[in-house]
Amino acid sequence: MRLVEVFDTTLRDGLQVEGVTATVDDKLRIAEQLDHLGVHYIEGGWPGANPKDIEFFARAQTELSLSTSTLVAFGSTRRPRGKTDDDATLRNLLEANTSAVCIVAKSAEYHVVEALQTTLDEGAAMIADSVEFLRSAGRTVLVDMEHFFDGYKQNPEFSLRAIEAAVVQGASHLVLCDTNGGTLPHEVARIVADVKSHVGDDAIIGIHCHDDTGCAVANSIAAVEAGAGHIQGTLNGLGERTGNTNLTTVIPNLQLKMGYTCLPDGRIERLTAVSHHVAETLNRAVDPQAPYVGSSAFAHKAGLHVSAIARAKDAYEHVAPEAVGNGTRFVVSEMAGRATIQMKADEIGIDIDGQQINQVIDDLKRLEHEGYQFEAADASLELLMRRAVGSVPEFFRVESMRVITDELPGGIAGGAFSTEATVKVWVGPNGPDGDDAERHVSIAEGNGPVNAIDGALRKAIERAVPRVAGIHLTDYKVRILDGGSATGATTRVLLSATDGTRDWTTIGVSPNIIEASWRALEDSLVYGLLPRES
Ligand SMILES: CC(=O)SCCNC(=O)CCNC(=O)[C@H](O)C(C)(C)COP(=O)(O)OP(=O)(O)OC[C@H]1O[C@@H](n2cnc3c(N)ncnc32)[C@H](O)[C@@H]1OP(=O)(O)O
Numbered sequence: 460m461r462l463v464e465v466f467d468t469t470l471r472d473g474l475q476v477e478g479v480t481a482t483v484d485d486k487l488r489i490a491e492q493l494d495h496l497g498v499h500y501i502e503g504g505w506p507g508a509n510p511k512d513i514e515f516f517a518r519a520q521t522e523l524s525l526s527t528s529t530l531v532a533f534g535s536t537r538r539p540r541g542k543t544d545d546d547a548t549l550r551n552l553l554e555a556n557t558s559a560v561c562i563v564a565k566s567a568e569y570h571v572v573e574a575l576q577t578t579l580d581e582g583a584a585m586i587a588d589s590v591e592f593l594r595s596a597g598r599t600v601l602v603d604m605e606h607f608f609d610g611y612k613q614n615p616e617f618s619l620r621a622i623e624a625a626v627v628q629g630a631s632h633l634v635l636c637d638t639n640g641g642t643l644p645h646e647v648a649r650i651v652a653d654v655k656s657h658v659g660d661d662a663i664i665g666i667h668c669h670d671d672t673g674c675a676v677a678n679s680i681a682a683v684e685a686g687a688g689h690i691q692g693t694l695n696g697l698g699e700r701t702g703n704t705n706l707t708t709v710i711p712n713l714q715l716k717m718g719y720t721c722l723p724d725g726r727i728e729r730l731t732a733v734s735h736h737v738a739e740t741l742n743r744a745v746d747p748q749a750p751y752v753g754s755s756a757f758a759h760k761a762g763l764h765v766s767a768i769a770r771a772k773d774a775y776e777h778v779a780p781e782a783v784g785n786g787t788r789f790v791v792s793e794m795a796g797r798a799t800i801q802m803k804a805d806e807i808g809i810d811i812d813g814q815q816i817n818q819v820i821d822d823l824k825r826l827e828h829e830g831y832q833f834e835a836a837d838a839s840l841e842l843l844m845r846r847a848v849g850s851v852p853e854f855f856r857v858e859s860m861r862v863i864t865d866e867l868p869g870g871i872a873g874g875a876f877s878t879e880a881t882v883k884v885w886v887g888p889n890g891p892d893g894d895d896a897e898r899h900v901s902i903a904e905g906n907g908p909v910n911a912i913d914g915a916l917r918k919a920i921e922r923a924v925p926r927v928a929g930i931h932l933t934d935y936k937v938r939i940l941d942g943g944s945a946t947g948a949t950t951r952v953l954l955s956a957t958d959g960t961r962d963w964t965t966i967g968v969s970p971n972i973i974e975a976s977w978r979a980l981e982d983s984l985v986y987g988l989l990p991r992e993s
């Protein structure tokens with residue numbers, strides 16, 4: 460199997476996307492994750508560009524112990540009309556003390572003339588001098604040929620001259636960059652093949668793509684098929700503008716489908732975990748629909764799909780999700796059929812018959828039509844199914860609930876609002892229908908209606924059902940479903956809770972926000988009180 464090296468630039472180009480930043484600690488932790496995944500190279504940043512990257516490379520020497528990957532410092536060629544000996548960028552690259560460095564070199568006539576404002580001879584000399592300088596200091600030198608594809612289309616002679624300048628001085632890799640991301644796969648295939656025939660085995664051809672046409676992964680694959688032996692990209696496709704080649708997509712495509720070796724044995728199974736770990740560290744969630752690693756990548760919602768999967772596991776999956784550390788999930792919604800409900804019941808451990816399944820499907824479809832969304836509310840779904848089979852104990856029965864909000868004197872300018880809820884419930888050691896059941900009336904104040912009814916309900920049942928004290932609400936989300944109805948709109952409330960070991964979410968929907976909240980709250984407490992197998 461042909462080896463294709465993986466060069467990760469999450470810590471350099473990945474951080475060039477707006478809205479994402481990382482501390483030095485974050486960068487060190489991400490480097491550890493990339494090593495754990497087994498990429499060949501980790502580009503850590505641009506030493507000298509900012510104090511953070513200087514500190515990163517300094518601390519990496521003592522705090523990072525990489526077992527699989529090589530750390531790379533990034534910089535540029537020397538400045539136009541300057542000398543290598545007194546070039547600050549090159550000096551900083553050496554001070555980073557990495558065995559390999561990657562320098563960006565302008566390989567397009569337009570950029571040499573317009574951006575560097577110099578001649579083509581000087582452009583080529585900047586590359587040759589810089590590679591020679593870094594090689595003579597003992598570094599492995601990879602060269603990112605910036606704007607290579609655009610440059611090659613405009614003036615192939617100069618772009619090949621830039622390549623030549625690097626090869627002659629001993630660059631190990633010539634990385635062809637689609638810097639503006641506008642090149643398409645058929646062009647990449649043709650140009651990489653041309654360069655490969657030119658360079659032969661004198662250096663490894665690499666590919667570095669941006670996703671401006673949505674083709675970064677396809678372009679990288681086209682380059683590999685045309686002879687590239689090195690792909691650059693980022694985890695989750697982070698990167699300048701629309702991002703870089705997404706390694707979490709291109710690696711499994713190359714390795715699982717095309718037979719190339721990108722990661723050492725036993726590592727590709729870590730892909731999903733590492734992708735999510737890095738996303739978490741950078742506070743940027745993985746797109747649920749990301750191929751291979753997204754939470755929806757192997758989630759099945761359509762009833763017909765689930766029915767087929769129940770009979771043949773791989774019926775609707777292009778690869779085994781476990782191959783990349785992901786897993787199959789079934790989403791229960793109005794699109795569910797009998798097979799979906801049966802599989803969900805098996806998963807939860809509910810014994811359900813055909814008639815009860817029909818009941819669940821009818822309830823589910825009716826409620827989703829009213830605005831419920833059970834895929835977001837696991838606990839309400841489970842209660843719906845358990846109620847259909849009669850396995851939800853009645854811990855308490857609510858006789859009535861009333862909530863009043865008063866504006867105290869002072870008006871909008873100076874007044875305060877006070878909210879009070881009254882809840883009447885039946886509870887008892889043997890449930891609300893037991894001979895020993897009692898009626899409890901409790902009142903609670905709150906900083907708003909939901910807070911007040913939560914307080915009053917808990918107070919009313921806590922003596923008979925003390926376990927309610929261990930249930931804590933953690934999140935409360937309200938969504939307006941038909942904004943056009945203004946204040947008369949239907950609202951959907953999602954309430955999340957925990958008992959310290961489990962987290963769950965319930966849902967309530969109503970044109971009355973208090974009723975929607977109340978339904979979600981009741982379900983939340985009932986779910987938290989269900990007996991659990993230890
Ligand atoms: C395609 C890419 O993604 S390459 C990576 C780009 N990444 C970054 O730019 C992030 C980090 N960059 C920085 O912190 C700063 O831009 C620095 C420290 C690198 C440079 O800062 P400054 O010296 O203030 O220059 P500035 O940002 O204006 O860049 C223009 C200078 O870079 C030079 N330059 C641009 N590309 C190159 C190159 N490939 N090789 C050598 N010099 C270059 C220009 O000639 C210009 O030099 P001049 O001001 O002497 O005429």
Ligand SMILES: CC(=O)C(=O)O
Nearest residue numbers: 563603605606636638
């Ligand atoms: C080097 C680089 O990041 C680019 O050309 O896109």
